[in-house]
Amino acid sequence: MTSKTNKKLVTTTTTTITAATVSTSVSQQFASQLEGFIESDEEETAVPASAQSLGIRAQKKLLSKISSKSVVKVFIDDTSSHVLDNLHKLIRAYSDSKKEADKLLKSIIKTIVKLGILYKNNLFNEYELKLIEDFRSRFHSLSKAIVTFYEVDFTFDRVFLTRMCKECQDLTHKIISTHLTQKSHIRIDYIFNYLSNLQFIEYVFNSNSTATRAIIKEIVQDMNSLMDAGLL
Known part of the structure; x- marks a missing residue:
């Protein structure tokens, strides 16, 4: 094989790898790391030693082995994954810290996966x-409010947003109280306290920020799609 051919092959391979990397969303990339942060506190699922508990552990191990895209699709649909990716962009822009944005998104994904495992195994x-139905109802109201605040001028209500976030936070604690350990409760507080922070909320809904509005527009479009499909 000539040096010219070798060079062409290397260039083609590099381009292919780069394209594959770019096409993988942030949430999908984090899902591929589930082995590290699912199995690290695997003992959190508080079920008696039984065939069922062994089955749950097996599911966790399986989640750590399959591809990142497959892991996301087990518990997070493509549209929700896109919402999480845009949330990551918002947090990174707000905090000017990729590390902080990564930490929050990982916490959200881990919480969703743990709740999904409990739900799919009929442990509630x-x-x-x-309580889950109550959470869904309140989260739906919260989502509708976010859409309205973006689409309709002069409707932004920071007090309502923080109150609804707090109610969803309290319900989540109650839902997991007999299933997960304190580590998960701390994670839930971290997620909701960050997202309901007044400075962050005002940053997100700053109508004078072109960059922020562009990201929120995509989030709102996806949220509308999820609500139309009855998934939010």
């Missing part, structure tokens, strides 16, 4: 299922 009792 009747009371907890009612």
Whole structure:
């Protein structure tokens, strides 16, 4: 093989790898790291030693082995994944810290996956299922408010947003109270406290920021799609 051919092959291979990397979303990349932050506190699922508990552990191990894109699709649909990617952009722009944006997104994905495992294994009792429905209702109201605040001028209400975030936060704590350890409670507080921070909220809904508005526009479009599909 000539040196010219070798050079062409290397260039083609590099381009292919780069394209594949770019096409993978941030949330998909983090999902590929689930082995590290799922199995590191695998003991969090508080179920008795049984075939069921062994099955749950096996699921966690399986999640750490399959591809990043597959992991995301187990519990997070493509549209929701796109919302998370844009949330990552907002946090990175707000904090001027990729590390901070990465930390929050990883915490969100880990929480979603853990709740998904519990739900898919029918580990929530009747009371907890009612709490989940209550959470869905409040989160739906929160989502509608976010859409309205973006689409309709002079409707922004920071007090309403912080109150709804707090209610969703409290419900999440109740839902996981008998299933996960304090580590998960701390993670949930970190997520909601960050997103309900007044400075962050005002930054997100700053109508004078062209860059922020562009990201919010995409989030709102995806949220509308999720609500139309009955998923939000």
